[in-house]
Amino acid sequence: MNDPILIARTGDIVVWTLNSPEARNPISDADTISALEDAVAAANRDHSVRAAILTGAGAAFSSGGNVKHMRARTGMFGGAPARLRQEYRHGIQRIPKALYHCEVPTIAAVNGPAIGAGFDLALLCDMRIAATTAVFAESFVKVGLVPGDGGAWLLPRAIGMARACVMAFTGEPIDAVTALDWGLVSQVVEPSALSDAAHRLAARVCANPPQALRMTKRLLREGAHQSLESLLELSAAMQAVAHHTEDHHEAVSAMLDRRPPRFAGR
Numbered sequence: 001m002n003d004p005i006l007i008a009r010t011g012d013i014v015v016w017t018l019n020s021p022e023a024r025n026p027i028s029d030a031d032t033i034s035a036l037e038d039a040v041a042a043a044n045r046d047h048s049v050r051a052a053i054l055t056g057a058g059a060a061f062s063s064g065g066n067v068k069h070m071r072a073r074t075g076m077f078g079g080a081p082a083r084l085r086q087e088y089r090h091g092i093q094r095i096p097k098a099l100y101h102c103e104v105p106t107i108a109a110v111n112g113p114a115i116g117a118g119f120d121l122a123l124l125c126d127m128r129i130a131a132t133t134a135v136f137a138e139s140f141v142k143v144g145l146v147p148g149d150g151g152a153w154l155l156p157r158a159i160g161m162a163r164a165c166v167m168a169f170t171g172e173p174i175d176a177v178t179a180l181d182w183g184l185v186s187q188v189v190e191p192s193a194l195s196d197a198a199h200r201l202a203a204r205v206c207a208n209p210p211q212a213l214r215m216t217k218r219l220l221r222e223g224a225h226q227s228l229e230s231l232l233e234l235s236a237a238m239q240a241v242a243h244h245t246e247d248h249h250e251a252v253s254a255m256l257d258r259r260p261p262r263f264a265g266r
Helices: 030-045 067-072 081-090 094-100 117-123 151-159 161-170 176-181 191-206 210-223 228-243 246-257
Strands: 005-010 013-018 051-056 106-110 127-131 135-137 187-189
Touching: 005 030, 013 030, 013 191, 030 094, 051 191, 094 117, 106 117, 106 191, 117 135, 117 151, 127 176, 127 191, 151 161, 176 187, 187 191, 210 228, 210 246
Parallel strands: 013 051, 051 106, 106 127, 127 187
Antiparallel strands: 005 013
């Protein structure tokens, strides 16, 4: 049996690869949910990690929910309504909660179809790069379901309400070029160039002080639901901490000395 998530490390960057290519990388199985949750928790604890890349093995990024299990009404898709509600709450919904609270910047390297919950998984990442072979679909209505893992919250924030409604109400896919035009992804590359493009973006992120990166991400998250006044208070508190880091002093010195900075994460 394959490990549900392959984890590889290149310097400051960790790569998480969904590893069920024969099934197009569904994410509704308990082992995959736990593996993603554990991978995020490990990155949060390890302050030598400065960025994470999420991608899929094989031809697909992720097919989302396991449709065969839906038809058989097994696993998280079986039982009475009360049980199904708990299966979602304590099952697949652990993924958006984990990734939303991932402390390091995340990049989805979308190598192929990102469908349903698989599309929402890409939306949970801070940045997205797509291969020309990628397609994106908020396709829950096509199987008579609603976005059950946060898509109704994530999608309008990524592309605006009007376009989110088109995707959610039709369930129809968009290609990588359309995704770029809509601002869903920042770059489209050939499949063979996807990994390098994701690593180059991650390296640009990792060039900055890691503590400042983590605090900046937290402020962006909090800014989505806090008032300006509340966010300013939080920003002032974090800024006071940032001023006392060694990396802040190193950044200022390197800028004035006109040399590359050397950040230690302290």
